[in-house]
Amino acid sequence: MKRYILQRIGFMLLTLFLIATLTFFLMHFLPGTPFNNPEKLTEKQIKVLNAKYGLDDPVALQYLRYLGHLVTGDFGMSFQYEGRTVNSMITTRIGPSALIGFQAMVFGTIIGLALGIISALKHNSIYDYGSVTLAVLGMSIPSFVFAALLQYFVGVKLGWLPPALWEGYQNTILPSFALSVTVIATVARFIRTEMLEVLGHDYVITARSKGVAEPKVIVKHVLRNALIPVVTMLGPLAVSIMTGTLVIEKIFSVPGLGEQFTLSILVKDYSVIMGITILYSALFILIVFIVDLLYGFLDPRINFKRGAEA
């Protein structure tokens, strides 16, 4: 167990290092630096700026310096906002993203589970068809299309909720809901398939043959076994929420990390792009790791000693 965890952590650090390296060199070979703007800046100004941010040093030196800072958790200075560190930008912006992401995850999982379980228990009924249809729609309609329509119809036309901005709790509802749609659809589909599979297993019939009452069979035998694999969905769901925030924060003007990322892309604020990229990747890797550990904890069949295959 210990060896497995250490091995995994080593692998995670390696992956992160490769991502950081890749990001650095990609950014470095981008056409033009943020200061290559001859219309507004004179050549001398550009030079001064490049010197100030260390952009005139050899690439290798810049790379080592960047890695050195990264190890201490320092993402460097923003090119766009004079005198602001990437770290401070991330810390001020991560709150709203985390809030809507968390709400979307919790709400989406609960509704998704409910839909999927009903669907499986009432297989081939009208409830089943209904929730399968909802799930297909939720998975198929791009989140930003749904978000835009939601904003227009609920926010603008009906005026039930504020369509944009970040002023109070009610502002979080529409973006969270828009984000949760993919979660609902994914979880519902997944738990439905899992439950149908488990329902077909012999051990469910065994349980019934022992005289266990049906509700108990469902909870103790079916649900328990069907829920374990749902944990593996956390990784992909986290990714879809991260991706979702990029567009949904833009649509609802949420002052979050995703909005900052899209802004920085447009103005080529490299250090911010790199910082957020690495942060997102790290989060993703961490979640996958936690999910694997959790899975092993929940499923007695998984034995970590046997090797790193998860």
Add this chain to the structure above:
Amino acid sequence: MAEPMLSVENLHVSFQTKDKEVRAVRGVNFSLNKGETLAIVGESGSGKSVTAKSIMRLLPKHNTKVKEGRIIYEGRDLLTASIRDIQKIRGSDISMVFQDPMTSLNPTMKIGKQIIEGLKTYQSISKQEGKTKAAEMLKLVGIPNAEERLDAYPHQFSGGMRQRVGIAMALACNPNLLIADEPTTALDVTIQAQILELMTDMQKKTGTAIILITHDLGVVANMADRIAVMYAGEIIEIGRAEEIFYKPQHPYTLGLLQSMPKPHTSRTVPLIPIPGTPPDLAKLERGCPFAPRCPHTMKVCHYFNPEMQHASGGHSVSCWLQDKRTPKENLPAGVGVV
């Protein structure tokens, strides 16, 4: 004779798929006395498992339908009993052992808990009592270190051991009837013998009746009191084990026996397979369902399905060869002449 413990009367079960009805069981009749062992033998798809599962009402509700018939257990019709009554009967009166011990145990529940789960549904017992009982059952079926293994999960056991657990689970509440649905099919040959021996042993100790379902006549030779042979959803021959083995009357039973290797057959006697495959139960035509594969068909076989006829004592056959009008030259050796 006293009333039989269980009697199945004219049972018809169908599977409904989108565009067709598969008539899996078509008019099955048999009865079972206390402490008796009945083997139901047949190829896969002959309806033996479906028959067994309908006794326990374990068939999936959404696509199966019992069209006709009664299953009388101690004076009560199980097919019309309420689900609550059925749940009381399951486990305590009638219990079941399944084919594949790899899949019939819940992989995420501890063995001990699975064994006493049924017991707990109608007896309130303390945790300690439950553990003692479970350990006792494990010991009974020959699992060493029973107390320690209560906390193990199924994947930590071998196939044979798991089937022992399955039997322990089924016998935990001292049932009157144990239905074993191909209990040895998924196991190695050496383990098969052990499991059968265990079942006979348990029967002696507890006096439970057994319905043993198998596709392998060899398995039932030493164990069954009576044997029912099923084909295409019907029982085509039923009788005492000796009668079936030594005086088979139906060409299908005959075929089964000829295709089965016996320890004393010499190498020069070839094993004769039965040609063809069982009929599609969704589109049965008139006539005897075995006729297309039968080496002794007569004109009548194509048009009429034979009725069950007494051959001798408790031995019954459904075959036209039993009819007096059958020409003598068409009778295989030993058939028909009673």
Add this chain to the structure above:
Amino acid sequence: MKLEMNNPKPILPNKNGRHNQPLIPTEVTDDLFVVSPMDDIRQEELDSPPVTFWREAMGRLMKNKGAVISLTVLVIITVMAIIGPYLNEYTYRQQNTAHTNLPPKVTGLGWLGFDGIDVHRVDQYEKRHITENFWFGTDEFGRDLWTRVWKGTQISLFIALVAALLDLFVGVLYGGVSAFCGGKVDNVMQRIIEILVGVPNLIVIILFILILEPGITSIILAMVITGWVGMARVVRGQMLQLKGQEFVLASRTLGAKGTSLIRKHLLPNVMGPIIVTLMFTIPTAIFFEAFLSFIGLGLQAPLASLGVLIEDGYKSMRFFTYKLIFPSIVISAIMISFNLLGDGLRDALDPKMRK
């Protein structure tokens, strides 16, 4: 039917396909007890050859209503993407300041909202004395949205299709080599994949687009850079599973060479999962393309993709909702159809369902 044609006996099948035998006895009479072996027809029916895998799968797919409808929708959309832009006299880039921001109007479909009336209840066509109809309206440059929507569909589908095919190519190559060589090669190749899986796709795509400058080629390339991994895993898994099976071993002992082994035996058997994966790759690619366009990394004007159109429509949805609605409907229809068709294909091709 064929069997009966070959049969010389004068037995005519009736409507039910059963044999019309005039002499069906109604009673068990003595004369029926004569030896009568199976007649040829029933014997042959008994031995009828098994249906081939692909035909059976096709049959199952055709029974799946969702999949059939999806396929129809996709065919219609594809046809429209090809001919749609030529169904009226406008081109996707032609600007006309006299025709800016016209609401959709189709004669006869006024009750559906195609009435040329804007949010302020003003009939723009009447007000500006425009006689021709713009079926999906026009944008702020007076470009015809009908033409642009179908042109955009065309480009989106093209991008997705090419990206999916490239994924397929790289994935089959990588997965095939990895599984076929096995051992150390496989081990190294799998480590590489593991690292790639650990990186969120979209971020890599965004970074690559930033370098390559937005355009059709760069979008395709950026998507393929991460997209092939899934396909490679599927192919490898399938190949490994099949590699140990007996028929492969048999042809190997018969002296079949590596390449012919892959081509003749392995490929046909891995086709099912590959087709299914491909079916799910296409909507993902369409989504990514639209996503990139939406965050401003898409195609440059006047080129249009569905994503670009949605982005444009979103900006002015308060007053010109139609600009958002039409491309949204098309993209949603494409995504739903591909997902349903993919589901249908997976069910139809799943060998586990085969008895």
